[in-house]
Amino acid sequence: MDPLSALQKFREYFERYVPLTDEEWQALSQYLTVDTLKKKRFYVEAGKVCDHIGLVVKGAVRYYHVKDGEEITGYFSFEDEMLSSYKSFLTRTPAANYIQALEDSVIVNLSHKGLQQACMNELLGFKMERFGRLTAELYLICYEERITAFITQSPEERYSDLLQTGGEALYRIPQHYIANYLGITPVSLSRIRRRIMKISA
Amino acid sequence: MDPLSALQKFREYFERYVPLTDEEWQALSQYLTVDTLKKKRFYVEAGKVCDHIGLVVKGAVRYYHVKDGEEITGYFSFEDEMLSSYKSFLTRTPAANYIQALEDSVIVNLSHKGLQQACMNELLGFKMERFGRLTAELYLICYEERITAFITQSPEERYSDLLQTGGEALYRIPQHYIANYLGITPVSLSRIRRRIMKISA
DNA sequence: TTAATTCCTTATCTTTTGTTAACGTTTTGA
């Protein structure tokens, strides 16, 4: 993917929330970089400050924690989704998690410094604030729903729902990552899958 | 609590994130109302659109879902914390949960319409956007940590952590609400408590 | 291409959790 169409994808994403004039886009794009992330390479590593926020233009990444030497996958970002270790990025503290490319990926990045400058830019400031708010709100709603699922639903119900809403991306992801995402072990997910098979068969 | 000092508390909260001139505060306060919420009364009810966002100036509320006729408590807001059924407020769709006063409470409210007007106000717009962004980011971080806890920790670990970070507010809340919050049953929490007692005894 | 690794499933056993019910205590509300 060439850098220009990657940037164009970022513009389209941004304008879904906040429309821009060509002049504003010109100003904003100055702060953006287009980077490639080879499979298995890290976007962020635990212990380091996440210095950028990005848009996945191509590919996919997974978020994971390491506990007792085990990797525990917490989230994914696919094409056309933002990615960052938000807490680290927002608070400038070391990240608690890794973000690793699941496939060769292309990411349009905005550094923390670039964001600050864009926010202070006379032309862009207001729109950047607005985009930031809308982005945070979007993820707030996602997280709220996920917490609700943990509290009100059984693992089996959570998996059934995921099957319905998850789309084709589910089939590109190893089961044990999905198990982690649901808060259960891979063995347990395998049993749930068998139970569901039997019912629907 | 008199309305004036309630408003003053809102201003203090707001200014922790975005400082205001007296003139700006004057403009903002026009959009605020000070309401009392008697114990057991509802701030929001499931099925209705949550039309406001508020600051708990005195008292406490709990968030809960109803599933299979059972109440499942998902969250709390105490003094000096914001409250709203965010998804409902932000998307103007019916809320999935109830928010009920645990004690007689005083809440400073900003209606959806009021917020819109404040955002379009020449003087305030930028600062309202910024406050909105910072508020959403704050909760984003909270939610992120809570999800991480569900994925990486056992119920017992989650409860132990809660005991350390929760503060005195924990002792004002019925155990079975806390059990729901942790994603387990009250019976299970009681057993965890006994295990912890024995270890620390 | 082949060897090594990863992945998913299955089985067994243990631990934890859920469910239901009972009991005494505390709180609530009429």
Add this chain to the structure above:
DNA sequence: TCAAAACGTTAACAAAAGATAAGGAATTAA
């Protein structure tokens, strides 16, 4: 003030989940 309701704990049993290990299929990497 007094009856009813709500609360926390415990017990007994059932159901589900975790841990560990083994086996075969698929994927990966040299």
